[in-house]
Amino acid sequence: MSFTIHGLGVSGGIAIGVAQLMSHATLEVAHLTLGPRMVDKEVARFEEAILAVQAELELLKVEAGKGNAPAELRAFVDLHGMILADPELSEVPKQIIRERRCNAEWALVQQMERLVEQFDAIDDAYLRERKADVVQVVERVVKVLLGHPGRSALRARKGVKEADQIIVAHDLSPADTIGFKEQRFASFITDVGGATSHTAILARSMAIPSIVGLHRARDLIRDGELLIIDGTRGVVIINPDERVLEEYRLRKSELELERSKLKRLKTMKASTIDGVDVQMYANIELPEDVEAARTAGADGIGLFRTEFLFLNRGDMPTEDEQFEAYRKVVKGMEGRPVTIRTFDLGADKSLDAMDRVQTNPALGLRAIRLQLAEPKMFRTQLRAILRASKYGKVKLLIPMLAHAHEIDATLAALQGAKQSLREQKVAFDEGIEVGGMIEIPAAALAIGMFLRRLDFLSIGTNDLIQYALAIDRSDETVSHLYDPLHPAVLMLVAHTIYSGDKAGLPVSVCGELAGDPALTRLLLGMGLRIFSMHPSQILEVKQHVLKSDVSDIAPIVRKILRYSEPEKIREQIEKLNA
Numbered sequence: 001m002s003f004t005i006h007g008l009g010v011s012g013g014i015a016i017g018v019a020q021l022m023s024h025a026t027l028e029v030a031h032l033t034l035g036p037r038m039v040d041k042e043v044a045r046f047e048e049a050i051l052a053v054q055a056e057l058e059l060l061k062v063e064a065g066k067g068n069a070p071a072e073l074r075a076f077v078d079l080h081g082m083i084l085a086d087p088e089l090s091e092v093p094k095q096i097i098r099e100r101r102c103n104a105e106w107a108l109v110q111q112m113e114r115l116v117e118q119f120d121a122i123d124d125a126y127l128r129e130r131k132a133d134v135v136q137v138v139e140r141v142v143k144v145l146l147g148h149p150g151r152s153a154l155r156a157r158k159g160v161k162e163a164d165q166i167i168v169a170h171d172l173s174p175a176d177t178i179g180f181k182e183q184r185f186a187s188f189i190t191d192v193g194g195a196t197s198h199t200a201i202l203a204r205s206m207a208i209p210s211i212v213g214l215h216r217a218r219d220l221i222r223d224g225e226l227l228i229i230d231g232t233r234g235v236v237i238i239n240p241d242e243r244v245l246e247e248y249r250l251r252k253s254e255l256e257l258e259r260s261k262l263k264r265l266k267t268m269k270a271s272t273i274d275g276v277d278v279q280m281y282a283n284i285e286l287p288e289d290v291e292a293a294r295t296a297g298a299d300g301i302g303l304f305r306t307e308f309l310f311l312n313r314g315d316m317p318t319e320d321e322q323f324e325a326y327r328k329v330v331k332g333m334e335g336r337p338v339t340i341r342t343f344d345l346g347a348d349k350s351l352d353a354m355d356r357v358q359t360n361p362a363l364g365l366r367a368i369r370l371q372l373a374e375p376k377m378f379r380t381q382l383r384a385i386l387r388a389s390k391y392g393k394v395k396l397l398i399p400m401l402a403h404a405h406e407i408d409a410t411l412a413a414l415q416g417a418k419q420s421l422r423e424q425k426v427a428f429d430e431g432i433e434v435g436g437m438i439e440i441p442a443a444a445l446a447i448g449m450f451l452r453r454l455d456f457l458s459i460g461t462n463d464l465i466q467y468a469l470a471i472d473r474s475d476e477t478v479s480h481l482y483d484p485l486h487p488a489v490l491m492l493v494a495h496t497i498y499s500g501d502k503a504g505l506p507v508s509v510c511g512e513l514a515g516d517p518a519l520t521r522l523l524l525g526m527g528l529r530i531f532s533m534h535p536s537q538i539l540e541v542k543q544h545v546l547k548s549d550v551s552d553i554a555p556i557v558r559k560i561l562r563y564s565e566p567e568k569i570r571e572q573i574e575k576l577n578a
């Protein structure tokens with residue numbers, strides 16, 4: 001039977017393929033059937049993993065016993081220890097391995113899902129909530145079993161090309177999604193997630209259609225069913241009939257044709273009709289993305305989200321590993337500027353090695369706050385970036401700044417890193433520019449202290465909107481309130497661009513706003529001259545720049561900035577784009 005479900009389209013385009021259901025967000029484990037002689041070994045492997053996690057929790061307990069550790073940590077370690085020791089988790093999976101001759105991770109996840117179902121049926125809210133703890137404990141064990149802490153076990157289904165598979169998951173973490181860069185799936189759809197969650201951003205960066213916030217996709221869709229994903233409209237069609245399928249195949253090839261036509265713009269300079277030059281920079285997550293940036297004709301890298309080098313592994317990359325990654329990007333860009341953002345870990349991009357209990361991670365120890373709290377880790381990264389600066393034009397970008405003392409402490413850390421390299425006679429660019437991300441409203445409002453201390457600014461609209469409107473960017477239940485055109489957001493962005501311009505500091509926008517062609521003219525009219533976005537969006541935005549006349553646009557945008565009525569703003573933006 002054919003039916004349709006609706007969600008939030010976060011990456012446009014059309015995909016047609018078969019559903020591959022994921023068992024759980026970070027527990028996407030393969031199901032393997034074992035030969036009879038393998039079963040004992042598998043049980044032993046499971047027992048070893050349980051012991052390893054017990055040891056992990058013992059260590060955490062020592063940490064939790066220290067004076068400055070939060071009380072919640074102690075309670076949580078105790079609880080997790082109890083859950084792990086419960087025969088439901090430590091014994092029953094062994095029976096499953098033996099009975100079904102399956103791999104340990106699969107057996108454990110099956111048992112977890114059974115337990116989670118039982119929790120859902122409990123009346124007591126406190127006990128019901130405990131299912132998240134069960135899932136976390138299971139995650140720990142699965143990670144040990146996989147031998148790659150933090151690595152997703154997602155694999156393409158045998159016999160079906162990756163390009164024809166559609167991942168259907170309850171949720172995907174950025175760490176899961178980054179694995180998709182190696183395995184090209186046709187699309188992914190999830191029950192939860194917001195439009196500017198990092199998972200959605202990754203989907204856009206890969207230019208694969210994606211829908212989040214579908215609520216019950218995982219319950220309604222069965223493994224192997226044929227799906228059409230319309231990422232632009234946020235629609236999933238399950239088991240489409242031949243007529244609908246034909247219609248979408250046609251639309252898909254039309255879109256591909258439009259995309260390929262845009263390629264002609266690759267080598268064209270992005271100048272407006274009235275001769276205003278605009279820089280088109282690329283946002284990247286991994287060194288391999290440089291290829292896409294070059295293919296799209298990017299003038300430079302405006303945002304290298306280095307924290308993705310840290311995800312999907314249980315430890316920190318060494319200075320040399322980081323240096324190699326940064327140098328690869330710098331060399332690949334052949335003299336064009338490369339803006340390396342120091343790691344923005346925390347919030348939805350957490351690292352196993354430093355998992356902390358935080359009640360509100362988006363407002364917690366994230367980005368620069370975490371960096372300054374971990375000076376060794378910070379220095380390692382700064383040294384690696386400085387070393388790479390010898391190979392081209394590198395700029396350093398600091399995320400989530402709000403206070404003058406954070407900038408001062410960062411600059412002092414940079415001086416320290418420089419001095420250590422000088423002492424070791426290692427070459428680097430002494431004049432490396434340092435910029436700050438404007439993504440906290442306080443920073444945009446008190447812009448003077450940033451202008452006086454930094455060489456350039458980059459507006460992170462994803463977080464700026466999240467914090468200005470108090471909307472969790474990864475929560476689909478409030479995603480309808482995530483409004484880039486809210487007058488307060490427009491004021492903050494315009495004020496930052498204007499202030500930077502007046503002080504002679506380059507300002508870019510590297511949040512998702514920059515890659516939305518419907519807003520290109522609005523940003524041009526605000527005075528923006530550096531746009532940074534996913535490589536897949538560059539040519540379309542460039543096309544809009546080429547067709548724009550700043551002298552026509554600017555007066556309309558000035559008018560828009562005086563409005564406080566959303567309807568009026570939208571009306572004028574339509575006029576702007578007409």
Ligand code: PEP
Pocket residue numbers: 201303305344439459460461462463464510511512
């Ligand atoms: C932003 O916040 O707009 C931004 C570019 O950074 P990220 O999306 O990585 O938080």
Ligand code: MG
Pocket residue numbers: 399439460462463
């Ligand atoms: Mg940000």
